[in-house]
Amino acid sequence: MNRDTAEPDVDGFPGPNARRWIEFHGQHAAPSEYSHEFVWDITREADGPFVTDVDGNVLLDFTCHIGAAPLGYNNEKLTDKLEEFDLVEPMKIAGQDMYYGAGPSPDESAVPGSSHLMAKLTEVSSQYGMDTVFLSNSGAEAMENAMKITNDYRAPSKYGVAFSGSFHGRTLGTLSITKSKEVYTRHYPQLSGIETVPFCADRGCDADSCDCGFFAGGGSQLRSMLAPEGGHIDPDEITFLTLEPIQGVGGYRFPSEAFMREVAAVTDEYDIPLVVDEIQAGIGRTGEIWASDHYPIEPDVIASAKALRVGATISRSEIFPSEKNRLGSTFGAGDLLGSMMGAFTLEAIDEYDLLENATQRGEQAKELLRDNAPDYVDDVRGKGLMLAVEFDTPERRTAVVQEALKRGLLTLGCGKKTIRLLPPLDSSEREIDLGMGIFLEAIEAVGASAKAA
Numbered sequence: 001m002n003r004d005t006a007e008p009d010v011d012g013f014p015g016p017n018a019r020r021w022i023e024f025h026g027q028h029a030a031p032s033e034y035s036h037e038f039v040w041d042i043t044r045e046a047d048g049p050f051v052t053d054v055d056g057n058v059l060l061d062f063t064c065h066i067g068a069a070p071l072g073y074n075n076e077k078l079t080d081k082l083e084e085f086d087l088v089e090p091m092k093i094a095g096q097d098m099y100y101g102a103g104p105s106p107d108e109s110a111v112p113g114s115s116h117l118m119a120k121l122t123e124v125s126s127q128y129g130m131d132t133v134f135l136s137n138s139g140a141e142a143m144e145n146a147m148k149i150t151n152d153y154r155a156p157s158k159y160g161v162a163f164s165g166s167f168h169g170r171t172l173g174t175l176s177i178t179k180s181k182e183v184y185t186r187h188y189p190q191l192s193g194i195e196t197v198p199f200c201a202d203r204g205c206d207a208d209s210c211d212c213g214f215f216a217g218g219g220s221q222l223r224s225m226l227a228p229e230g231g232h233i234d235p236d237e238i239t240f241l242t243l244e245p246i247q248g249v250g251g252y253r254f255p256s257e258a259f260m261r262e263v264a265a266v267t268d269e270y271d272i273p274l275v276v277d278e279i280q281a282g283i284g285r286t287g288e289i290w291a292s293d294h295y296p297i298e299p300d301v302i303a304s305a306k307a308l309r310v311g312a313t314i315s316r317s318e319i320f321p322s323e324k325n326r327l328g329s330t331f332g333a334g335d336l337l338g339s340m341m342g343a344f345t346l347e348a349i350d351e352y353d354l355l356e357n358a359t360q361r362g363e364q365a366k367e368l369l370r371d372n373a374p375d376y377v378d379d380v381r382g383k384g385l386m387l388a389v390e391f392d393t394p395e396r397r398t399a400v401v402q403e404a405l406k407r408g409l410l411t412l413g414c415g416k417k418t419i420r421l422l423p424p425l426d427s428s429e430r431e432i433d434l435g436m437g438i439f440l441e442a443i444e445a446v447g448a449s450a451k452a453a
Helices: 016-026 076-082 114-124 139-153 257-269 336-351 354-372 394-406 429-446
Strands: 050-052 058-061 132-136 159-163 194-197 238-243 274-277 301-304 311-315 377-383 386-391 412-414 418-421
Touching: 058 429, 076 336, 114 132, 114 311, 114 336, 132 139, 139 238, 139 274, 139 301, 139 311, 238 257, 257 274, 336 354, 354 377, 354 386, 354 429, 386 394, 394 412, 394 418, 394 429
Parallel strands: 159 194, 159 238, 238 274, 274 301
Antiparallel strands: 050 058, 132 311, 301 311, 377 386, 386 418, 412 418
């Protein structure tokens, strides 16, 4: 496959082979959230955003596995480096119990491991004074450990603050701070003491014009809940305030500067640890390494995963427990392959100037969509290559996803009536033109009055 000339080519979707694979998978798998009936054939050609399914259909993937494959498929920026190594077994080790290295010293190692990955993560987070990392397996674990270390640091505090529309994971702990769809949380036990505050998703609002509920009565709900401001909560008893700088599952909601300034002011004034969930928005997706870098906030803890290939809780040494065994994970500490891929991803972002590319290609995509979208597209928004198109109804959103899929473009819904677009960070001008053209064709095919199939 030549990435420079490849185009989507779909002959019936899903095909008979995909149906067989899906039926086989479903015989033993618990019901889960598969977004569409796309079955990637890992034995066939794929490059960057282009991928082949088990029926030979070539598709343009603008989901990047919900950001977990930041450079798409078989990207030579990563695979060329991986080819240098003879992979070993076991690649997954009890990483909080055993060290590993490659050669006589870290400086001489040709194989970047978990130690190198942690060093790089502190480097790209140094603007926040962060110097310590705890590696794990997933984003949910990264958030769980963020909650644990702040609880330890602020003991015996008893409150946590989360925002409406948030999604932080599916473990019992992270579900307690997840405030989006009730299907995620219904009938599961919750941690006590979690307070919920409105998330201000009107990115152009200020305190006077806001109608989301965050700003009210001349102040903010966040501030007014605190005892010194007339509320019922002692700020010294707040373990953490956590937010996604840009909400993902909740609908790719981009906050206003006024909202972020108020979050920054309150957490700074009352010394409340600010935990940012960068699991979907981080590692270059928005044109900065961290989405937080776009806003006037100063995170105390960053939780990362997805594009990083491992889970990571990043903070300052004084916030982490000093007691051994206070944190632990059998397969945490960054497995060999995951740590290598995370390190190579960060290297590629630097080497190929992918933050700038994400910014430029994101602007290109927004311009194409805004110039050509019909009236029933309510909003086009994004930072870098974290893009969203919001429709007037959920039914139209669903229909556009289906029509795009028929034409060979993979997209994903989020929120109630929004489609998210996550092209690879190294997308070319041609690929963005191609993808946005197909997407606009899908919108046109749905039409002004069409219903979802």
